[in-house]
Amino acid sequence: MAKKRRPTMKDVAAHAGVSLSTVSYVVNDSGPVASDRRARVLDAIRILNYTPNESARSLKRRSASTIGLIVPDLANQYFALVAEGVERAASERGVLVVLCVPQATGKSDDFYAQLLRSQRLDGVVYLSATGTLPSLILELTRSGAVVLVDEQMPGFELPAVVSDNRRGAREIAQHVIETGHRRIALIGGPRPLWSADQRLAGYREALAAAGQNPDEVPFFGGDYRQRSGYELAAKALEVDPAERPTALICANDLMAFGALEYCRANGLSVPGDLSIVGFDDVPTASLVTPRLTTVRQPAHDLGAAAAGLLFGLIDDEEDATPPMPFPTTLMERESVAPPAPR
Amino acid sequence: MAKKRRPTMKDVAAHAGVSLSTVSYVVNDSGPVASDRRARVLDAIRILNYTPNESARSLKRRSASTIGLIVPDLANQYFALVAEGVERAASERGVLVVLCVPQATGKSDDFYAQLLRSQRLDGVVYLSATGTLPSLILELTRSGAVVLVDEQMPGFELPAVVSDNRRGAREIAQHVIETGHRRIALIGGPRPLWSADQRLAGYREALAAAGQNPDEVPFFGGDYRQRSGYELAAKALEVDPAERPTALICANDLMAFGALEYCRANGLSVPGDLSIVGFDDVPTASLVTPRLTTVRQPAHDLGAAAAGLLFGLIDDEEDATPPMPFPTTLMERESVAPPAPR
DNA sequence: GAGATTTACAGAACCGTTTCGACAAGTCCG
DNA sequence: CGGACTTGTCGAAACGGTTCTGTAAATCTC
Numbered sequence: 001m002a003k004k005r006r007p008t009m010k011d012v013a014a015h016a017g018v019s020l021s022t023v024s025y026v027v028n029d030s031g032p033v034a035s036d037r038r039a040r041v042l043d044a045i046r047i048l049n050y051t052p053n054e055s056a057r058s059l060k061r062r063s064a065s066t067i068g069l070i071v072p073d074l075a076n077q078y079f080a081l082v083a084e085g086v087e088r089a090a091s092e093r094g095v096l097v098v099l100c101v102p103q104a105t106g107k108s109d110d111f112y113a114q115l116l117r118s119q120r121l122d123g124v125v126y127l128s129a130t131g132t133l134p135s136l137i138l139e140l141t142r143s144g145a146v147v148l149v150d151e152q153m154p155g156f157e158l159p160a161v162v163s164d165n166r167r168g169a170r171e172i173a174q175h176v177i178e179t180g181h182r183r184i185a186l187i188g189g190p191r192p193l194w195s196a197d198q199r200l201a202g203y204r205e206a207l208a209a210a211g212q213n214p215d216e217v218p219f220f221g222g223d224y225r226q227r228s229g230y231e232l233a234a235k236a237l238e239v240d241p242a243e244r245p246t247a248l249i250c251a252n253d254l255m256a257f258g259a260l261e262y263c264r265a266n267g268l269s270v271p272g273d274l275s276i277v278g279f280d281d282v283p284t285a286s287l288v289t290p291r292l293t294t295v296r297q298p299a300h301d302l303g304a305a306a307a308g309l310l311f312g313l314i315d316d317e318e319d320a321t322p323p324m325p326f327p328t329t330l331m332e333r334e335s336v337a338p339p340a341p342r
Numbered sequence: 343m344a345k346k347r348r349p350t351m352k353d354v355a356a357h358a359g360v361s362l363s364t365v366s367y368v369v370n371d372s373g374p375v376a377s378d379r380r381a382r383v384l385d386a387i388r389i390l391n392y393t394p395n396e397s398a399r400s401l402k403r404r405s406a407s408t409i410g411l412i413v414p415d416l417a418n419q420y421f422a423l424v425a426e427g428v429e430r431a432a433s434e435r436g437v438l439v440v441l442c443v444p445q446a447t448g449k450s451d452d453f454y455a456q457l458l459r460s461q462r463l464d465g466v467v468y469l470s471a472t473g474t475l476p477s478l479i480l481e482l483t484r485s486g487a488v489v490l491v492d493e494q495m496p497g498f499e500l501p502a503v504v505s506d507n508r509r510g511a512r513e514i515a516q517h518v519i520e521t522g523h524r525r526i527a528l529i530g531g532p533r534p535l536w537s538a539d540q541r542l543a544g545y546r547e548a549l550a551a552a553g554q555n556p557d558e559v560p561f562f563g564g565d566y567r568q569r570s571g572y573e574l575a576a577k578a579l580e581v582d583p584a585e586r587p588t589a590l591i592c593a594n595d596l597m598a599f600g601a602l603e604y605c606r607a608n609g610l611s612v613p614g615d616l617s618i619v620g621f622d623d624v625p626t627a628s629l630v631t632p633r634l635t636t637v638r639q640p641a642h643d644l645g646a647a648a649a650g651l652l653f654g655l656i657d658d659e660e661d662a663t664p665p666m667p668f669p670t671t672l673m674e675r676e677s678v679a680p681p682a683p684r
Numbered sequence: 685g686a687g688a689t690t691t692a693c694a695g696a697a698c699c700g701t702t703t704c705g706a707c708a709a710g711t712c713c714g
Numbered sequence: 715c716g717g718a719c720t721t722g723t724c725g726a727a728a729c730g731g732t733t734c735t736g737t738a739a740a741t742c743t744c
Binding site: 350351352362363366369370372373394395396397398399400401402403 | 699700701702703
């Protein structure tokens with residue numbers, strides 16, 4: 001089977017008996033063309049099954065109608081959901097999104113930044129897992145647009161769409177305090193990460209408001225992954241029983257799952273012996289036993305908003321300014337109960 | 343701040359005092375060039391911070407070094423994992439992956455096929471949720487390459503990488519039978535889907551081997567989503583207690599989760615009152631209570647293999663032939679127990 | 685109804701690469 | 715030592731579009 005060449009504009013023009021520019025005008029609706037000729041062109045397009053060559057277009061337009069999406073890993077449902085949101089918003093504008101998963105591939109962020117740069121992408125949505133901005137991403141901000149999700153770079157005024165991590169954290173900490181807990185341990189996210197920082201700040205606010213000295217509550221720094229939740233739970237709980245916390249506040253759901261695992265493995269009942277809360281409200285959170293009390297982030301909307309903001313930036317719109325932090329909502333489920341009386 | 347144009351080959355050539363073609367030769371290592379000149383060019387590239395314009399390249403080369411990935415939805419961890427696998431294999435070859443999530447965006451598969459076609463993508467990895475092949479995907483097979491994951495189109499000999507669904511299904515059904523269950527209900531996937539079909543076939547084989555007439559075991563067709571697991575579990579269980587199944591075999595984990603939810607909501611103990619098994623072994627499967635007995639599919643590897651096969655096809659390699667079905671492995675956990683004595 | 689304006693179209697330049705053909709200067713061999 | 719190859723280099727023609735410029739015809743204006 002001869003692998004037949006795709007029809008080009010030239011073919012269409014020939015078939016319709018008009019010039020190249022005319023075809024271009026009808027394809028892009030960018031110039032005046034008489035209705036009968038327009039019809040002829042449209043016919044030719046249909047008959048030849050013509051599709052414009054986007055490479056040529058991007059070359060000429062110096063823009064690819066494509067954005068990049070850098071996401072640490074897809075196995076984390078929170079990230080997956082954000083990605084879906086980005087994709088949704090992009091597809092509505094006929095924009096393609098190219099996916100980069102640095103953590104899964106072992107490639108550095110910079111590797112991708114390089115790749116993206118050469119593709120002349122219009123912009124990039126960047127979800128970080130490390131809190132450090134690769135230098136090339138930074139460079140991208142000069143030629144293209146970059147928007148961060150649930151992340152902020154103090155020092156660089158990068159546009160970002162975030163949810164109100166601090167408030168969400170404060171509320172859930174308040175909730176566990178109000179349930180009666182006094183011995184609380186904190187399992188935080190990777191420190192340089194803005195979201196981790198904000199959540200910690202929120203927890204501490206609530207603690208302070210309840211008259212506790214935040215500096216005295218045990219804190220363990222994790223990496224937002226399940227494994228570290230498990231290990232840190234071990235650290236937090238393997239102490240003198242009199243000192244043992246009655247509640248564990250985890251900075252995201254994955255780590256809370258890890259903690260849950262630990263408890264299961266060690267015969268601790270949740271929430272009987274220990275209350276546990278998370279953050280994010282991934283779908284799995286309402287599936288585990290006990291169903292996890294956590295803070296819902298509107299992951300989908302966050303993603304869509306990020307893409308929207310990015311498009312605004314790309315089009316140089318006046319009102320392309322980062323939205324207010326998205327509100328979070330406390331999801332009270334079953335993993336919190338009053339501490340057992342001593 | 344003047345938005346400065348990216349340097350082009352011309353700039354590099356001028357800076358190095360050589361011709362365009364020479365620069366191209368060193369960039370692609372595609373022609374002879376004296377070592378001193380090569381060095382000069384390399385220097386110029388570094389100094390100017392030059393990156394080739396991929397749009398121009400694709401235009402000239404008629405290929406974009408980019409593949410498409412069509413995945414029904416990312417919230418399903420199985421799909422997310424496959425996607426990661428694809429991404430990993432692609433990034434190793436410096437190939438970009440453009441992500442399409444038809445279900446999340448409400449766009450049809452055809453919409454994306456159209457988009458992909460115009461981008462002159464080198465190929466597409468396609469995960470279906472419907473079992474019907476969009477006509478445009480079919481058309482893509484003529485100009486580019488398409489490989490299916492865990493899916494096969496009877497009639498069209500499309501290359502596919504699959505795991506041994508049938509055997510996996512047979513084994514897990516065997517397992518529940520051997521545990522003592524005789525009253526079993528099946529919650530299947532969307533019928534036209536090959537994987538759903540294979541799994542069903544596997545279940546029936548095991549049933550038949552155990553002396554049961556497969557046609558007499560209750561079957562409920564779902565859509566691989568959690569909600570339908572819930573609803574179908576309801577249907578399967580809300581029958582005369584004497585008839586009520588003691589085990590529920592679900593064609594994927596998500597539906598098993600739905601069934602689990604139903605049991606929880608209705609005070610049924612798993613596996614005390616009812617055994618439940620799934621398929622896929624998504625990360626959440628070992629997180630729910632009871633931990634779900636299921637069949638592991640090597641999602642990551644499936645994705646990577648699919649991408650690998652696609653590259654082989656693209657490069658017209660002789661040995662680019664679909665791999666043997668990947669073996670699955672039975673993950674015995676806690677959601678299966680002998681049926682309660684009557 | 686002559687001149688000004690608009691409308692519909694064609695022609696051509698250009699976007700940034702790759703690559704073919706031409707050509708000059710070495711290198712090899714009998 | 716003269717032809718047959720190599721080797722290194724360059725110019726120029728694509729690739730498939732967009733868009734500016736020019737122009738002939740149609741429409742408007744008074």
